[in-house]
Amino acid sequence: MNRDMTPQQIAEATAKGMYERDHTAHALGMVVEAVAPGRARLTMTVRKDMVNGHDICHGGLIFTLADSAFAYACNSYNHVTVAQGATIEFLAPGKLGDVLTATGTERHVAGKTGVYDIEVANQDGKTIALFRGKSFRIRGHVVPGIPTIDA
Amino acid sequence: MNRDMTPQQIAEATAKGMYERDHTAHALGMVVEAVAPGRARLTMTVRKDMVNGHDICHGGLIFTLADSAFAYACNSYNHVTVAQGATIEFLAPGKLGDVLTATGTERHVAGKTGVYDIEVANQDGKTIALFRGKSFRIRGHVVPGIPTIDA
Amino acid sequence: MNRDMTPQQIAEATAKGMYERDHTAHALGMVVEAVAPGRARLTMTVRKDMVNGHDICHGGLIFTLADSAFAYACNSYNHVTVAQGATIEFLAPGKLGDVLTATGTERHVAGKTGVYDIEVANQDGKTIALFRGKSFRIRGHVVPGIPTIDA
Amino acid sequence: MNRDMTPQQIAEATAKGMYERDHTAHALGMVVEAVAPGRARLTMTVRKDMVNGHDICHGGLIFTLADSAFAYACNSYNHVTVAQGATIEFLAPGKLGDVLTATGTERHVAGKTGVYDIEVANQDGKTIALFRGKSFRIRGHVVPGIPTIDA
Numbered sequence A, B, C, D: 001m002n003r004d005m006t007p008q009q010i011a012e013a014t015a016k017g018m019y020e021r022d023h024t025a026h027a028l029g030m031v032v033e034a035v036a037p038g039r040a041r042l043t044m045t046v047r048k049d050m051v052n053g054h055d056i057c058h059g060g061l062i063f064t065l066a067d068s069a070f071a072y073a074c075n076s077y078n079h080v081t082v083a084q085g086a087t088i089e090f091l092a093p094g095k096l097g098d099v100l101t102a103t104g105t106e107r108h109v110a111g112k113t114g115v116y117d118i119e120v121a122n123q124d125g126k127t128i129a130l131f132r133g134k135s136f137r138i139r140g141h142v143v144p145g146i147p148t149i150d151a
Helices: A007-020 A023-027 A059-074 B007-020 B023-027 B059-074 C007-020 C023-027 C059-074 D007-020 D023-027 D059-074
Strands: A031-036 A039-045 A079-090 A099-110 A113-121 A127-141 B031-036 B039-045 B079-090 B099-110 B113-121 B127-141 C031-036 C039-045 C079-090 C099-110 C113-121 C127-141 D031-036 D039-045 D079-090 D099-110 D113-121 D127-141
Touching (some): A007 A031, A007 A059, A023 A059, A079 D127, A127 D079, A127 D099, A127 D127, B079 C127, B127 C079, B127 C127, C023 C059, C059 C079, C059 D079, C079 D059, D031 D059, D059 D079, D059 D099, D059 D113
Antiparallel strands (some): A079 A127, A079 B079, A099 A113, A113 A127, B031 B039, C039 C099, C079 D079, C113 C127, D113 D127
16 A cells, blocks of 8 residues: 555545546546545536436536535545435526536535535536535545545 | 316326426436326436446436426426425435336425425335425426416 | 333433423423424424514524424434434414424434434414434433433 | 615615514524625524533524524515525534624525525634525515615
């Protein structure tokens, strides 16, 4: 095990390991743009199979993007961490062709639980959804063989 | 316009119209099993592109199924109705091959806003998620040419 | 220790112990009407110091009543259990003189965490708020010297 | 009517009018420390009648403080605005004697609905709760005879 990794290196290695096996992220064309301890930024372009007849993105897929940013942020310490629950407020529609960016930030971690805020914005910088996720750390490492960090 | 339609007939015609243009429902293999005024039941089978490396369904897709049951339930009066926001609690994982059923029930409608509870269960009847959605009625009919109902 | 207590007896003894030191319940005139394993029902009459200038009950106090029903329900196994968080939907106003009843029901318990639904209704049986609480079990017994139950 | 009032003057006059008839704020010793268009900051000292037997503040009263900051923030345009619902995450306990500060900020307003984030911190600056409120504007002015603003 490489004990000399920095928290940033651990966050990046963890995200890389998660992304390789994250079939949903691949199927929906999500890209992990950046990750850091307790933070992550993902993008997704709204495709035809993500919209309804009025070319409005399904709210569930906006949630899925936000939930993914949440997952990459809360797993960035290399402890396996799952979502207990989340809330989302839909502020404006996503539209066909929009490039959506979900930016996730840790608000609080204590013991096994945490709270993360994720904002979803479109390519014009307009916020279209506010997501708040509650995390719970379970046993195990996201990527074996690299260190973990206590948030 | 057929003014003699019953509320049940309106709910069914509205769901049919919505489903035809709901590309996400098709892409994710969702089936509208039943609809009634203020209620809907949808199913989705957890596929390989919906799971992570541990064959656990992405929480965002469980939300998407619940959000869809919510949408079919709150639009069943043929008034265009959107999600303002939602909360979800994840109780147990969905697994590769699971057949998930989301059952949506109206709890309250007053003026333009409503509250709907959706339970997601697996093929063993085990509840895996609890979703609560807040709806907002906007202008327009879901399916033109058929009546609307005031909930 | 009386090891022969039934779950119902434990729930009642726990509620009695909690209520004695629950200064807020006393200050707000809350009454624990019934308790059972995973369930509780409390009432509160809307007083002048609970309303605004239009004689509408402060939403925070409706929440406080619901949160109390949640607390009595989730502590009914005699394990000290705290609220991680909660959501509330306000459906209709509470008014001066109303007798509000909060009925709490356990929806799910797994390990240390649980989900409880609480409905608040007025004396006419009209639901005025829907509350969902997320619990977390910590160390300790609510009432020492009587058994605990694993939910 | 004084049409020359600035938004800040309107916010202050509205808060003053609300506070005079806000019996709950008085009963709980809340003080409106500051208000501005879309923002408010309130304090409350945790008294004996707000705690349980372990001198921990009732979560419902932390919610009530946050909900009040939300109310002063979302009514600051002098349009009567009510809470549709809210979520709260409890991060750390409030204790007997703590001076709690709830700071509310508008995140989004569109048409009749809005989203506000409120943080509750103690006298050491430690955040103890995160609250998110959803507002709905109804008819009427908070304080008659002074202008309203469209957020």
